[in-house]
Amino acid sequence: MKSILSVGMDVHKNSFSLCAYDGYTGEIVSESTFASDVKLVIKFIEALKSRYENDVEIKCGYEAGCLGYSLYKLLTARGVDCVILAPTTMQVSAKNKMVKNDRMDALNIAKNLASGSYKTVYIPDEEDVEIKEYIRMIHDFKKELKRVKQEICAFVLRHG
Structure with missing residues (x-):
């Protein structure tokens, strides 16, 4: 059986925070923060695939914001399944409202991807x-x- 991982990305001009979340087990598989470079995102995804010996389906997503469609276009051009989430449609926990940081935002995006509780932005x-x-x-x-x-x-x- 293929595992399905949701990779939430909290993206900013200078840095990306990524969180890989297994919606089936509720486990955080991997987390990372690095410079805003699409090559590093691809490297993160490839590391996840190699950990699961390519028997994994990965869906990435980030909130609509300052990067617009550029990251989406770069990732999809490289064969990565990616969506842009409309922030107003995402579920947000009370804890995430109180403790606001990039790591928690990435996890929240990943959980929304896993549960399907969001709407995508028109590209x-x-x-x-x-x-x-x-x-x-x-x-x-x-x-x-x-x-x-x-x-x-x-x-x-x-x-x-």
């Missing part, structure tokens, strides 16, 4: 990203146009 495809960038560009141009109009009005006003 935009390339077309969605292009449309978003186009809308941002239009917004920036409108802002710039307004600024230039104000400068011209101020110039005309100063010179009568």
Whole structure:
């Protein structure tokens, strides 16, 4: 029988905290904190696979936040099953609300992955990203146009 491990990742700009949790036994299999590098996440996952002699299914996840979709895209490109969890849909224990640290957050994410008590964030495809960038560009141009109009009005006003 294949084991199913949930790897919760509390991710920040400078560091990642990972917690591998066996939802069947309720056991924390492995924990680690390291620099924010996707290669180290892959190394952590490979170490788990070798411990179980590849007879394991691993699902990773992290809360939507500062990294956006970049970590998700890097992991899925390397064949890792990964999801981005919507923080408002996750169950949070009272203990986790009182004791707030990266290790506990990673464990909470792993437990939510194991129990399925979360909703995933929509991952935009390339077309969605292009449309978003186009809308941002239009917004920036409108802002710039307004600024230039104000400068011209101020110039005309100063010179009568």
